[in-house]
Amino acid sequence: xxxxxxxxxxxxxxxxxxxxxxxxxxxxxxxxxxxxxxxxxxxxxxxxxxxxxxxxxxxxxxxxxxxxxxxxxxxxxxxxxxxxxxxxxxxxxxxxxxxxxxxxxxxxxxxxxxxxxxxxxxxxxxxxxxxxxxxxxxxxxxxxxxxxxxxxxxxxxxxxxxxxxxxxxxxxxxxxxxxxxxxxxxxxxxxxxxxxxxxxxxxxxxxxxxxxxxxxxxxxxxxxxxxxxxxxxxxxxxxxxxxxxxxxxxxxxxxxxxxxxxxxxxxx
Numbered sequence: 001x002x003x004x005x006x007x008x009x010x011x012x013x014x015x016x017x018x019x020x021x022x023x024x025x026x027x028x029x030x031x032x033x034x035x036x037x038x039x040x041x042x043x044x045x046x047x048x049x050x051x052x053x054x055x056x057x058x059x060x061x062x063x064x065x066x067x068x069x070x071x072x073x074x075x076x077x078x079x080x081x082x083x084x085x086x087x088x089x090x091x092x093x094x095x096x097x098x099x100x101x102x103x104x105x106x107x108x109x110x111x112x113x114x115x116x117x118x119x120x121x122x123x124x125x126x127x128x129x130x131x132x133x134x135x136x137x138x139x140x141x142x143x144x145x146x147x148x149x150x151x152x153x154x155x156x157x158x159x160x161x162x163x164x165x166x167x168x169x170x171x172x173x174x175x176x177x178x179x180x181x182x183x184x185x186x187x188x189x190x191x192x193x194x195x196x197x198x199x200x201x202x203x204x205x206x207x208x209x210x211x212x213x214x215x216x217x218x219x220x221x222x223x224x225x226x227x228x229x230x231x232x233x234x235x236x237x238x239x240x241x242x243x244x245x246x247x248x249x250x251x252x253x254x255x256x257x258x259x260x261x262x263x264x265x266x267x268x
Contacts (some may be wrong), residue, residue, distance in 0.1 A: 002048055002049065002050030002051075002254065003047070003048055003049045003050065003223060003236065003253045003254055004049070004050065004051045004052070004053070004222070004223070004253070004254040004257040004258060005044070005049050005051070005052040005053065005223060005224060005225050005227065005232060006053045006171075006194075006196045006222035006223060006224040006257045006260075007053065007055060007173055007196045007198045007222075007224030007225060007226050007227075008040055008052040008053065008054050008055070008224075008225060008226070008227045008232075009035075009040075009054060009055060009056070009226070009227065009228065009229075010035055010036055010037045010039065010040045010054060010228070011035045011036070012070060013036050013037070016034060016035035016036045016039075017034070017035070019035055020034065020035035020228065023146070023229075026146040027144075027145045027146040027229075028145065029145055029229050031228040031229060032227065032228050032229070032230065032231040032232075033227060033228035034228070035228055037074070037076075037079075039228065040052060040054075040079075040227060040228070041076075041078060041079075043227060043228075043231075043232050043233075044078060044232065046232075046233065047232045047233045047236060049232060050078065050254075051077075051078055051079070051080060051257075052078065052079055052080070052227075053080045053082065053224075053257065053261075054071070054074075054079055054080065054081050054082065055082050055108035055138055055173075056070070056071055056081070056082065056083070056084050056108060057084055057108050057109070057110045057113055057114070057140075058084030058085065058086045058114075059110075059113045059114065060086065060088075061086040061088050061089035061090070061091075061092075063084070063086075064084055064085060064086050064089055064092075064095045065095060065098065067083060067084040068083040068084060068095070068098060068099050068102055068104060069102070071083050071084075071102075071104055072102035072103060072104060080105070080261060081104060082104060082105065082106045082107055082108050082136065082138060083099045083102070083104035083106070083107050083108075084107055084108060084109075085099065085107045085109070085126075085130070086114055087109075087114065087116045087123050087126050088114070088115070088116070092126060092129075093129065096129055096130065096133065096135075099135075100133050100135070105135065105136055105261070105264040105265070106135045106136025106137060106138060106169070106171075106264060107130065107135060107136070107137060107138065108138045108139075108140075109137065109138065109139050109140070110139075110140040110144075111139065111140065111151075111152035111153040112140065112144045112146070112147045112151070112152055112153075113140075115152075116152065117152045117153070117157055118139065118152075118153055118157040118158060118160065118161055119156070119157035119160035119161070124164060124165070127161055127165055127168060128165055130168070131165050131167055131168040131169070134169070134264070134266070135169065135264075136169045136170075136171055136260070136264055137168065137169060137170050137171065138170075138171035138173060139153050139158065139170065139171070139172055139173060140153060140173055140174070141153050141154075141155070141158065141172045141173050141174050141176055141177040141178065141180075141184075142154070142155075142174050142176070142177030142178030142179055142180040142184075143177075143178050143179045143180065144178070151177070151178075151179075151180065153177070154177060154180060154183060154187075155172070155176050155177045155180055155183040155184040155186070155187040155188045156183065156187050158170060158172050158176065158177075158187070158188060158193065159187040159188060159191070162191055162192075162193065169194075169263070169264070170193045170194070171193075171194040171195075171196070171260075172184075172188060172193050172194070172195050173195070173196050173198060173199075173224065173226075174195075174196070174198055174199045174200055175195045175196070175197065175200040175204070175209070175212060175221075176188040176189070176193070176195050178199050178200070178203070179203070181200070181204045181208060181212070184212070185208075185211075185212055185215070188216075189212050189215045189216045190215055190216060190217070192220065193220065194220050194221075194222060194256070194260055195216070195220060195221050195222070196221070196222045196223065196224030197209075197221070197222070197223055197224055197235065197238075197239055197252070198224035198225055198226035198230060198235065199226055199229075199230065201235065201238040201239060201242075202235075202238050206242055209242070210242065210244075213244075213248070213252075218247075218248050218251045218252070218256070219251060219255075219256050219259065220256065221251075221252050221256060222252060222256045222257045222260070223235070223236065223239055223252050223253050223254075223257075236253075239252060239253070
C-alpha cells in the first residue's frame, strides 16, 4: 500500500517564497521544495505517498483564525490538515470551538516559535480543553535549528502532560525530541504517544532508533519527512535501509498513521 507522510508543511501560494526564504535564513537549512501546496503534491506523486498530514503553526495569536480557515478550505483527499492554536491568545477557547466546528482533527504547536513550555501548570486548562475535544496535539519536540538551546519542549514536559491529563492524544514529533533522544527513551518510550521519524533518521544512531522502536510499540511510530525541510524520498529510503521486518515497516509507512487518523474521527 502507498505511504502516508505524517509530517509535512506548505504555505499559501502568495507567501510561500518569502516564508521559505526567511526560514532558510534563520535555520541554515535548505528547503527541498518551494513551500507550495503543488510542490508538496508533486513530491508525493514522485515518491509514492498517498496522503500527507500537514502541520501549520500559528506563530502569533492574531494568526490563529486565518490559519484554521486556510486549513479547513483545503479540500484534497491527499492532504489531511491540522489547525493551530496559540496559548497566549486571550480568545483561545472560542478559537478552539471554531477549529472543532471547521472539522479539523487537531493542532500543531511549536513551543519555540510560540514562546511557551508544555509543562507550565498555568496551561493545563488549555491542554485539557483540547483533550476533552478529542483533538490531536502535535508538538515540535526537542531542539530547533533556528533557536539556541535549551529546548522549551522536552520529553519530560510531554511526560508531564501525559501524567496530568490522562487520555490526551499527543504526537511528539522527531521521535519525541530532536537531539534529546536519550531523554525520550527515558521519559516517553513505552507510553501512548505518537512519534515520527522526521529529523531523527540520519541524525540519531540507527541502533538507537531500532531500540526505541522495539521498546515503544510499533503502533506508535510513523514515517514523517518534515517536507519541505527534508526530501521525502530520501527520508523514506533511510527508513527502508534499516532492515526492519516487513510488518514493522508497513506499520511505520502507513498503518500507524491510518489508525491514528481513524481514531481522531471518533468522538471522545
